[in-house]
Each structure stands twice: as C-alpha cells, then as structure tokens.
Amino acid sequence: MSDFALALDIGGTKVAAGLIAPDGTVADRRVRPTAASPDPETVWRPVAELVLELRAVAGPARVIGVGVGSAGPIHLPDGSISPVNIPAWRRFPLLERLAELVPGVPVRLAGDGSCAAAGEHWRGAGQGADDLLAIVVSTGVGGGLIQGGRLVAGPTGNAGHIGHVVVDLDGVPCPCGGRGCVEAMSSGPSMVEWALKEGWRAPVPAPTGVELAAAAREGDPYASQAFRRAGHALAAGIVSTAAIGDLSRVVIGGGVAAAHDLLFPPLRAAITEHARLGFLQGLTVTTAALGGAAGLVGAAALVLVPEAYVGRGVASLA
DSSP states (O other), X not given: OOOEEEEEEEOSSEEEEEEEOTTSOEEEEEEEEXXXXXXXXXXXXXXXXXXXXXXXXXXXXXXXXXXXXXXXXXXXXXXXXXXXXXXXXXXXXXXXXXXXXXTTSOEEEEEHHHHHHHHHHHHSTTTTOSSEEEEEESSSEEEEEEETTEEEOOTTSOTTOGGGSBOOTTOOBOTTSOBSBSHHHHSHHHHHHHHHHHTOOOSSSSOOHHHHHHHHHTTOHHHHHHHHHHHHHHHHHHHHHHHHHTOOEEEEESTGGGGHXXXXXXXXXXXXXXXXXXXXXXXXXXXXXXXGGHHHHHHHHHHHOHHHHOSTTOEEEO
C-alpha cells in the first residue's frame, strides 16, 4: 500500500479532487460542480466535503500532503485566492482552510495553469520538453510555464496566465475588467455568448460549449465561426508568449479543447500565419495527454516532486 498526495483542481465550473500515487497514477478521482453562490462558505462546502471523503478513503496516515491548483489570481504569500470566475471568493484563505482539514502535512497551492503545466511535463504530453506552455481552455483560459525543466510561476504565482494576454485592442470586455483578452474570445462562455449575439439559435435555454460544438459539427455558421474566432485569438496569444519565452512546445487541455477537431484547424492555420520568425517555426501544438486529470496530477506534483515544481510562486504551509 502506497502513500498518496491529495490533489485539488478548483475551477469556475467544477471542483475535482483525487488521490495521486507517487508515480502520478490517479487512484481515485471525484468531481463536484462549483457552487454558484455569493456566499463564500457555500462555495467552500463541497470542496471540504471532497477533501474529507478522500482523506477517509486513503486513511489519514497515508495522505502525505495536499496539492491544489486554482483558477486565479492567487495571492502569495498568504495562500488566498480571488478567481475571476468565482465571484464569492475574494482573498479566500484557501491554504489555511485546507490545512485545518488535513493537519500536519504540507499544503501547497499554485495556479491551475501552472499545475496543468506541471502535470503534462511530469507525466503527460510535455515529457522531455525543457520549455513548455500549457493552456487550459474552459470556463476561463489559464496557462502555465516550464522553463529549463522547472515550473516558473513568477513572484506572484500568476506567470503564464495567457488568458489575459490582449489580442484585440478594441475587443470585447473580459471578466478580468480589461478588453480584448484571449479569455474574452476563447473561453467556453465567451464563445457561446458571441455566437448567440451573432444569431445562433441554441437548442437549450442555457447552452454551453458542448451544445456549441455539436452545432458547429452540424454546420451551423455562427457556431463554426465562434470556434474559428476562438482559435485565431488563442493562436495570437500563443505566438506572443512563445516569442517572449522562446518556447518550442504548447499543450492545450480543458473542456473547450476537447473539441479539438473544431478548434485546432483554425488555431494551427493562424499560428502558421503569425509565427514567421525562424526560432518560432518549430513551435508544436498538441492536445493534453492527461485530459481532465492534468491539473490534479500537477497539483500532486507539488507534493510528490517538489524539487522540480516548487519554488517562487508556489504558496506552502508546513
């Protein structure tokens, strides 16, 4: 019987939790919807329930640490979070609250994009790449960076946040308060909102990216254009980031990226158009190998492989 890292992946739509073995294997994974409430304690409750459930499954003595990736921004060094897509949590003391539930072990926090990068680099499509950008395209658009084989989270823990790279100076408002960000054009909710405004007739009252993708595959022009628009915006953010960081590989995951048959053709065409400098010509873009587990595996890596993935920009207690 092995020990486990208890990992959490907190996003605007769902909270995932899992027990991760030392080799990166997901031994148990559970998901709950993120509570849509203005009350921070109501949002916290399902998170706490997941942690206590998994701690009981593993046995308290076999949980050697807690790793958590969260939608951001995150705040260092106090380990609090203010996710753009979880309005009830502003400077919510996540590390402190988790340490109360699982006392006596390290509790470590990084951005969800950073955890996705760590997961894909450690056990996924980024293995063997010294310099990597990982992107999560879902309710928001997050990202994380590997440089020189190590996670680079930055002094505030928010490095690699490609969702808020500006790609349209006169663009639409973004949930962050800015305009023309990648997230404002490429996240699932932003794609749905744009398609509805353009004339898409959704089959359900509150459509998501799932219905949008189905409509695009059936040839709906507004749904199809939403994916082309999202792919172009994402490509612009990728090329800009690759030019700054001298990156060779990009891995894309998240719910929207599951529709890679719709998103990747316009994305790759736009990368070819924009990435003209010689050192960018070898830039490769692939889907995440770990799928929805990338964030959990990366969060666990904060506990299981700290020498590669814990440094400046990762909050820690104990």
